[in-house]
Amino acid sequence: xxxxxxxxxxxxxxxxxxxxxxxxxxxxxxxxxxxxxxxxxxxxxxxxxxxxxxxxxxxxxxxxxxxxxxxxxxxxxxxxxxxxxxxxxxxxxxxxxxxxxxxxxxxxxxxxxxxxxxxxxxxxxxxxxxxxxxxxxxxxxxxxxxxxxxxxxxxxxxxxxxxxxxxxxxxxxxxxxxxxxxxxxxxxxxxxxxxxxxxxxxxxxxxxxxxxxxxxxxxxxxxxxxxxxxxxxxxxxxxxxxxxxxxxxxxxxxxxxxxxxxxxxxxxxxxxxxxxxxxxxxxxxxxxxxxxxxxxxxxxxxxxxxx
Numbered sequence: 076x077x078x079x080x081x082x083x084x085x086x087x088x089x090x091x092x093x094x095x096x097x098x099x100x101x102x103x104x105x106x107x108x109x110x111x112x113x114x115x116x117x118x119x120x121x122x123x124x125x126x127x128x129x130x131x132x133x134x135x136x137x138x139x140x141x142x143x144x145x146x147x148x149x150x151x152x153x154x155x156x157x158x159x160x161x162x163x164x165x166x167x168x169x170x171x172x173x174x175x176x177x178x179x180x181x182x183x184x185x186x187x188x189x190x191x192x193x194x195x196x197x198x199x200x201x202x203x204x205x206x207x208x209x210x211x212x213x214x215x216x217x218x219x220x221x222x223x224x225x226x227x228x229x230x231x232x233x234x235x236x237x238x239x240x241x242x243x244x245x246x247x248x249x250x251x252x253x254x255x256x257x258x259x260x261x262x263x264x265x266x267x268x269x270x271x272x273x274x275x276x277x278x279x280x281x282x283x284x285x286x287x288x289x290x291x292x293x294x295x296x297x298x299x300x301x302x303x304x305x306x307x308x309x310x311x312x313x314x315x316x317x318x319x320x321x322x323x324x325x326x327x328x329x330x331x332x333x334x335x336x337x338x339x340x341x342x343x344x345x346x347x348x349x350x351x352x353x354x355x356x357x358x359x360x361x362x363x364x365x366x367x368x369x370x371x372x373x374x375x376x377x378x379x380x381x382x
Contacts, residue, residue: 089151091118096148100137109205168362174203175363180211181229183307184328192374214280220355226364228353233283233346239353244375247325247348252336254316266342272321273302275311291343
């Protein structure tokens, strides 16, 4: 085969290559690009013809990049970044005229409080921006930001995350939550009642919050039993409402579920809950990501003033 002709390459093909490399799945790449699977498959076919290489081989669990694809990956990423900067070099970002896809990682509660306002704002502007909100994997969020898998992360931390840019959105207090009428807490939340109840936690891996609570209990010769770990606050609330389990929520989250759950102070002191907006340092030059970050900060702080 002769040397590839640059006229055979277009931006859609490079974005398809990038999405396949990140997602390792045609269906997930299609979802990432807001395209149909046939459209992604057609673009992959053109990529294979242009580069004279399979690039991605199918397996039972998706697609795997070939050595040629892995060698091309950093160059394709650099080209896409350069194109993005070129397109916006001479004009300020205007959400009303943009059709960017912006990706946010956060909790279901953050989605409940932030996403409707973002969507209303974009609709009012007549914007074609597409927002993709995914449930946060807090342990991987800095890596996801560095790799460009998400543009903005909403990360609860007792201290700012290392390796990424951060801005404090708001602080909150932790409280205990149980179903209304729970017999084990008729006299309030004592340390004995706290340790006796089964606990539900957020996330599939240990968190700083979990470690901090367990260390506090251990210093008192106490321990708790974590019965279940789930991925959303909504799941936690549903489980708590129908069992004798308990959980520790930020106060703002607990207020959302006040009809089903009863809140009470913890029997020990915890550092405050802090929610940070996070982004990768290279996004400081991306006006679309900076617009999104500022919009989230404004909304989060405005909500804090009205609560």
